[in-house]
Amino acid sequence: MILLASNENPLGMPESARRAAAAALQGAGHYPDSNGTALKHALSARLDVPADWLVLGSGSSEILELAAQVCVKPGEHVVYSQYGFVVYGQAAAHAHARSTVVPARDFGHDLDAMRAAIGEDTRLVFVANPNNPTGSFIEAGPLLAFLESVPSQATVLLDEAYGEYLAPAQRYDSIAWVRRFPNLIVARTFSKAYGLAGLRIGYGVAQHALAARLTAQRPRFNVSTPAQAAAVAALADEAFLARSYQLNAAGRMRLEAGLHELRLGSLPSAGNFVMVHVGEGRTVHARLLAAGVDVALLDGYGLPQWLRITVGLPEQNEAVLVALRDQAPAR
Ligand SMILES: Cc1ncc(COP(=O)(O)O)c(C=O)c1O
Known part of the structure; x- marks a missing residue:
């Protein structure tokens, strides 16, 4: 997972x-x-x-x-x-x-x-x-x-x-x-x-x-x-912190661009995560889980149409974008 x-x-x-x-x-x-x-x-x-x-x-x-x-x-x-x-x-x-x-x-x-x-x-x-x-x-x-x-x-x-x-x-x-x-x-x-x-x-x-x-x-x-x-x-360990920062900055940009290509709205984020508008949050969340990707449901925040994706390693970011793309027709 x-x-x-x-x-x-x-x-x-x-x-x-x-x-x-x-x-x-x-x-x-x-x-x-x-x-x-x-x-x-x-x-x-x-x-x-x-x-x-x-x-x-x-x-x-x-x-x-x-x-x-x-x-x-x-x-x-x-x-x-x-x-x-x-x-x-x-x-x-x-x-x-x-x-x-x-x-x-x-x-x-x-x-x-x-x-x-x-x-x-x-x-x-x-x-x-x-x-x-x-x-x-x-x-x-x-x-x-x-x-x-x-x-x-x-x-x-x-x-x-x-x-x-x-x-x-x-x-x-x-x-x-x-x-x-x-x-x-x-x-x-x-x-x-x-x-x-x-x-x-x-x-x-x-x-x-x-x-x-x-x-x-x-x-x-x-x-x-x-x-x-x-x-x-x-x-x-300043080298680790710098690496974490760089990885996040690049990964967040990639996620934002990928979500944009999928025509999914997302909010500008200053953190290590991106909030994305997917419609039926629970349904999409379950499909992503089935595809092996766990992201956060936001029902508890009164945001049932949104999911929150943590910025991952480059291959993890690609995996979540692919999983979102592949479930896209049912949205
Ligand atoms: C905004 C914010 N504050 C505080 C925390 C608390 O984190 P921790 O208790 O792990 O330091 C979190 C964790 O997700 C957070 O998102």
């Missing part, structure tokens, strides 16, 4: 990280370093923030959950966008929050409407850049203007799970924004471009006071020893 359903890195785990994780297994009879000292040290040097501004999570999903647990009391208000990543709603529900799901504009975040939805009891606002599943991207200018406009009692969680896939012209320095805004958490992950999805490791960056609250809420041994070691190695 060709797995293009979960926005994983088609290169898999970097060899450097595999070796580091295997070596770390030697010590796995002991509990992990609950402080994540080595990884925080590496991240702190890379991002130029104090180590106590960093929170490690079992994937960045845990950072999203922690943000809701720490910032929101039952009945308080959370804001996120329609078609926003599924965990935002779940995290808000786990915190017994009241949520406003702000209608999307052109399948992306409508920041003006999100700002208008923020009220006195709003405690958390989720913003994904780029967003999954739509691939939408917000330029630095409007995003910064939004952060400036958010009142201080509301924390913004800026989810950058796919940030490493942004084109150079799209990139911005969100860590500088963390230095400026005490109510900002930037969440990042090793699951995507770094290829460590199965090890479950991500992190949050926030100013000390907020980071300390997140850290206090976190289960003490939430990140395993092999995951920490693999993340340190992956962070240093």
